[in-house]
Each structure stands twice: as C-alpha cells, then as structure tokens.
Amino acid sequence: MKDSRIESVVSYGKIFSAFKLLTGATLLTVISGIATTKIIAIVAGTNGIALVGLYRNLISMVVTILGMGMSTVIVQRISTTNDIDTRNEFVRIAIIFLLFQIVVVVMLSMFFSETISLWMFGSHADSSHSLWIKIVLLMAIGAMIMQTMIAVLNGSVNLKPITIIKVVSSIATLIMVYPLIKTGGIGLAMVVGSGGMVGACIGVIKVQRIYGLKFSNLLATVRSSNFLLRLPVSGYLSLHPIVMTTTFLSIQVIVNNCYGVDGLGFYNAVTTIETTSVMLIMSSVRSYYLPVLGQLDSQVDKEVFVNRMITMLVIFMLPVSVCLILGAKYILWVLYSEKFVPAANLLALQSMVLMLHAYGWCYAFYLNHKAHYGTYLMFDGVWAAFLIGGVWYLSSHGFPLIAVFINYLMASLIVTSLYIVVIRKRYGTGMLHKRNIKLGLTMLFAGILSFLISQKCGLLVQIVYFSAIVAYTYYLILKYIFQEPVAEIV
Numbered sequence: 001m002k003d004s005r006i007e008s009v010v011s012y013g014k015i016f017s018a019f020k021l022l023t024g025a026t027l028l029t030v031i032s033g034i035a036t037t038k039i040i041a042i043v044a045g046t047n048g049i050a051l052v053g054l055y056r057n058l059i060s061m062v063v064t065i066l067g068m069g070m071s072t073v074i075v076q077r078i079s080t081t082n083d084i085d086t087r088n089e090f091v092r093i094a095i096i097f098l099l100f101q102i103v104v105v106v107m108l109s110m111f112f113s114e115t116i117s118l119w120m121f122g123s124h125a126d127s128s129h130s131l132w133i134k135i136v137l138l139m140a141i142g143a144m145i146m147q148t149m150i151a152v153l154n155g156s157v158n159l160k161p162i163t164i165i166k167v168v169s170s171i172a173t174l175i176m177v178y179p180l181i182k183t184g185g186i187g188l189a190m191v192v193g194s195g196g197m198v199g200a201c202i203g204v205i206k207v208q209r210i211y212g213l214k215f216s217n218l219l220a221t222v223r224s225s226n227f228l229l230r231l232p233v234s235g236y237l238s239l240h241p242i243v244m245t246t247t248f249l250s251i252q253v254i255v256n257n258c259y260g261v262d263g264l265g266f267y268n269a270v271t272t273i274e275t276t277s278v279m280l281i282m283s284s285v286r287s288y289y290l291p292v293l294g295q296l297d298s299q300v301d302k303e304v305f306v307n308r309m310i311t312m313l314v315i316f317m318l319p320v321s322v323c324l325i326l327g328a329k330y331i332l333w334v335l336y337s338e339k340f341v342p343a344a345n346l347l348a349l350q351s352m353v354l355m356l357h358a359y360g361w362c363y364a365f366y367l368n369h370k371a372h373y374g375t376y377l378m379f380d381g382v383w384a385a386f387l388i389g390g391v392w393y394l395s396s397h398g399f400p401l402i403a404v405f406i407n408y409l410m411a412s413l414i415v416t417s418l419y420i421v422v423i424r425k426r427y428g429t430g431m432l433h434k435r436n437i438k439l440g441l442t443m444l445f446a447g448i449l450s451f452l453i454s455q456k457c458g459l460l461v462q463i464v465y466f467s468a469i470v471a472y473t474y475y476l477i478l479k480y481i482f483q484e485p486v487a488e489i490v
Contacts, residue, residue, distance in 0.1 A: 025163035030280050032170035034335055036177045037272060040191070041336040043181050046265030048188060049336070053268030054120060054252055055192040058133070059140040061245035062108070063147060066101045070094065071151035075291060078155025091152055091211050098148045102141055109137035120253065132189040139193020142200040149203025152211075155291060161206040169199030240377045247384040251391050255404065258395035266343040266401065269336055274350045277324060278357055281316050289362070293369040303430040306362055310432075313358035314439045315476045318446060322469045324351035325450040326462045348451055349405040355443040356416040363419045363431075375422070379415055386411035435480075 040048045074094050078087055108116075113134040120133070146165060153161050173195030180187035180194065256264040289309055296302050324331065328351070329344035360379075367376040390407035423431050446469065453465055 025167045026280055028167050029170040030276050032167075032174045033276055036170075036174050036191075037269075038335055039174075039177050040181060040188075041269075041340070043178070044188065045337075046262050046339060048181065049268050050256065050261050050264040051188050052192060053264065053272070054249075054256075055132075055136045055189060057245065057249045057252055058116070058120070058136055059143055059192055059196075061249050062105060062137060062140045063144050064245045065242050066104055066144070067147065070097060071147055074148070074151040075155040078152065078291075087156070088211055091207070094148060094152060098145065101144055105137055105141055105144065109134045113137060120249075132186065135186060135189040136192060139190060139196065142193050142196035142198075145200035146196050146203050149200070149207050152207050153203070156210070161203075165199045165202050165206070168202055169195035171195075172198040240373070240380060243377070243381055243384050247388055250388055251404075254388075254391050254395055255401070259401050263401050266340065266346060267404070269332065269340050270343055270346045270350050270405070273324065273331065273335065273347060274354060277320050277351075277354055281313060281320060289365055293366065299428075300430075302366075303428070306366055306431060307433040307436060310358055310362050310436045311439065311480055313362065314355075314436065314443060315473060315480065317354055317358055318443055318476075319466075319469050319473045321351050321354045321443070321447060322450045322466055324348070324354070325447065326454050326466055328454065346402055346405050348454055349402065349409055352447045352451065353409055353412045355440075355447050356412045359432075359436075359440065360412075360416045360419050363423050366423070366427075366431075375426075379419060379422075382418065383411055383415040386414060439476075 037049070040052055044051075074090075077090050114130045116137075117129040117133045120129075146169065150162055150165060153165075173191065176194045177191050180191050252264060252267070255267045259267075292305065293302060296305060325348045328347040329341050332340040332343055332347060364376060364379070367373070367379075387408065390411065391404050394403040394407060420432055450465070450469075453462055457465075
C-alpha cells in the first residue's frame with residue numbers, strides 16, 4: 001500500500017507528465033531567446049551582446065536582492081497550506097511586499113542611476129550610460145512583478161498559466177528586439193525588460209482571476225497587528241540573492257576591465273548558451289519539484305522523489321551537454337555569428353558544468369524546502385568565493401580568458417561534491433541512490449571524452465560518438481523512466 005502511494009505521487013510518470021507539459025513551452029521560450037540573441041549579435045555585434053548581458057545581470061541583481069528570497073518562501077508557504085483563507089491572506093502579503101519593492105526600484109532609478117553607471121562602466125561612463133541604467137532599472141519592475149506572479153501560481157501548482165506567461169513574454173521580446181535595437185543604446189536598455197512587462201500584465205490577470213484580489217483586502221492586511229511578522233522574507237534568503245547576483249555582475253565587470261568588450265561578449269555568449277540549456281531541461285520541472293516536495297509527508301517519499309528527479313535530469317542533460325561540447329563552434333556560429341567562433345573551447349568547458357547542475361539544483365531546492373536557508377547560503381557562498389577569487393587572480397595575472405572557465409568548472413565541481421557529502425551526512429545516504437552515483441560518473445567520463453574528441457577527432461567520429469550517446473540516453477529512458485524501480489524504495 002505504501003509503495004502504491006509513493007508511485008502515485010512521485011512516480012517517473014508524474015514527473016515526466018509535468019516535464020512534457022512544460023518542455024514545449026520552455027522550448028518555445030528557448031527558441032525565441034536564441035532568435036533574439038541572434039538578432040542582437042548581427043545588428044549590434046559583440047558590443048551589443050556585452051551590454052545586454054550587463055543589463056540583464058543588473059535587472060537580476062535588483063530583482064533578487066529586493067526580493068529577499070520572497071519567491072522561494074511564497075512557493076513553500078502556499079504549497080504547504082491547505083486552508084484557502086490562509087493561502088489567500090499570504091498571497092495578499094506577497095502582493096503588498098511587491099508594491100514596496102516597486103517603490104524602492106523607482107527611487108533607485110531616480111537617485112542612483114549615475115552611481116551604478118560609474119560602477120559598471122568606470123571611466124567610460126557618461127550621461128548616456130546613466131540614462132540607459134535609469135531605463136534598465138525601471139524595466140526591472142516588469143521582471144519583479146512577473147516573478148512574484150509566477151511564484152504565486154507555482155505554489156498552487158498552476159502550471160499552464162506559468163507556461164503561458166513565459167512563452168508570451170519571450171515572444172514579445174523577439175517581436176520588439178529589432179525595432180528597439182535600431183534606436184541605439186536606449187533600445188538595448190529596453191530590450192532586456194520588454195518581455196517582462198508583457199509577462200507581468202498576463203501574470204497579474206491570471207492571479208487576479210484565481211485569488212480575486214481587492215484593494216480593500218490589501219489595506220486590511222496591512223493594518224493587521226502582525227503584518228510585519230508574516231512578510232515572506234528570510235534573513236538567509238535575503239543574503240543569498242545579494243551574494244549570487246553580485247557575484248555574476250562582479251565577474252562581468254572584471255572580465256570587461258581585463259579582457260575588453262570582446263572578451264565580455266565571448267563570456268556572455270557562452271554563459272547565455274549554458275543558462276539557456278539549463279532552462280531547457282531544468283525549468284521544465286522546476287515548477288513541479290518544490291511544490292510536490294511540500295506535499296510529501298514521509299522522508300522516504302521525499303528521498304524517492306529527489307532521487308527520481310536527479311535521475312531524470314541527469315538522463316536528459318547527458319545528450320545536451322555532449323551536443324554543446326562537440327558542436328561548440330557550429331552552435332556559436334549559428335546562434336551568434338562567425339565572430340564568436342573563437343569562443344568554441346570556452347563553450348565546451350562551460351558545457352561540462354551542465355552535468356553538475358542536476359545534483360546541485362535538486363539538493364539546493366531540497367534545502368529550501370526544509371527551510372535550511374543557512375546551509376543553502378553557505379554552499380553558494382563557497383561557490384561565489386571560489387569563482388570571484390579565481391577570476392580576479394587569473395585575470396590580474398595575465399591568464400587567458402579560457403582560465404576563467406576552467407576556474408568556473410573547478411568551483412562547480414568542488415561545491416557539487418560538498419553538496420553530496422553534506423546532504424548525505426545530514427539527511428541520510430538515501431538522498432543519493434547508487435544509481436545516481438553511477439550515472440554521475442558516466443556523465444563525467446562522457447564529458448571528458450567528448451572534450452577530447454572535439455579537440456582531436458574529425459566530424460565523422462564526432463557524429464558517430466554523439467549517435468552512441470543518443471542511443472544510450474534512449475536506453476536509460478526505457479530502463480528508468482518507463483519502468484518504475486520500486487526496489488529503490490526499500
């Protein structure tokens with residue numbers, strides 16, 4: 001009876017169903033993003049790619065820092081609350097906090113755009129850069145609203161509205177990218193947030209239809225005696241976005257200062273492809289993973305679910321990683337232009353990092369589910385320290401740009417290893433099934449071999465090798481996803 005309950009809640013079939021629902025939408029989002037990036041690369045070149053990368057990270061930094069971990073807490077609170085009144089009240093609290101965030105962003109845009117411009121562009125900053133930063137900050141409002149609406153929908157496992165928001169926002173960006181870029185620097189500043197504005201409008205409409213929010217109810221919530229105590233904010237989660245977004249933006253600033261705008265363009269192109277690949281695989285189940293964890297009571301159920309999620313992510317990440325490694329120069333040429341082909345080895349190295357995401361991502365969200373935010377912050381703090389320290393040292397001592405990506409790979413490998421050791425020690429060895437250890441070692445071997453083949457062998461050998469990887473992936477799908485391994489529960 002216990003086994004049947006587990007199979008009905010955390011089975012591969014359930015996970016795969018969510019994957020199929022969201023993969024199509026994610027794929028459309030990725031294709032739109034690729035086309036958008038291609039247009040930017042052709043029209044604005046490496047300089048345009050570099051600026052867009054900086055602006056996107058600035059928006060991400062503002063949204064995540066001011067969010068103070070709100071989105072994660074929203075998903076956690078809503079998914080673990082069965083009482084409708086309690087859930088509605090918490091949604092109202094989240095909306096009120098969102099309004100506070102918007103006020104802060106407007107103030108940043110009005111009074112601190114010049115300061116931010118000087119930090120990002122240094123001696124090259126001028127009045128036009130300050131104006132662009134002001135616009136970027138205002139565009140962050142759309143991303144902020146969209147993020148909150150998606151979190152609310154995610155908590156109640158409303159997957160279809162989430163897919164609509166993401167697809168429409170990405171298509172809107174694609175439609176607007178060319179006319180905006182033709183306007184110059186202002187257009188580049190608007191591109192990064194145009195889709196977010198559209199997604200924000202759709203998100204507000206969807207949440208309003210589900211929860212029926214009223215201004216009078218918001219005021220009543222604010223006036224309640226314990227309002228501040230119920231804000232969806234965690235101290236550790238508040239620090240986490242500050243650490244992570246500052247890390248990403250700082251690395252971009254270091255790369256820009258040490259390797260120039262072309263080096264930054266290569267860096268942003270490579271990291272964008274990696275991020276897109278992660279989104280293609282992991283975002284498809286991201287909206288399903290954390291809410292389901294919140295609905296499971298037994299630790300055994302959770303262990304089974306976590307292991308099955310890791311298995312599925314590893315299986316689907318394997319051919320993606322190998323494809324990126326083998327076809328790095330072709331992918332860069334197709335997605336950007338021939339000017340980006342010299343970054344092929346950088347992309348091959350960065351693609352090996354993908355193989356580590358399945359483990360780190362699942363364990364990170366498990367810590368969030370457990371509300372162990374301090375441990376979560378510790379892991380990412382260690383990763384950030386390795387990353388920034390390594391990039392600063394390597395760039396300041398004249399190492400080539402490829403050393404930055406080797407450092408990225410080593411930092412990710414170290415932190416993933418720490419995740420595995422600590423998670424198994426704290427929550428039990430059942431958090432990492434032997435099957436996933438074997439799959440992880442297989443992926444590591446496949447990644448190293450792929451890199452060697454890409455460097456030493458011709459196109460025919462690469463095609464044969466990739467075909468073998470695809471066949472092996474199909475075998476793993478048949479073995480694990482379409483055959484429920486009940487034995488692992490025991």
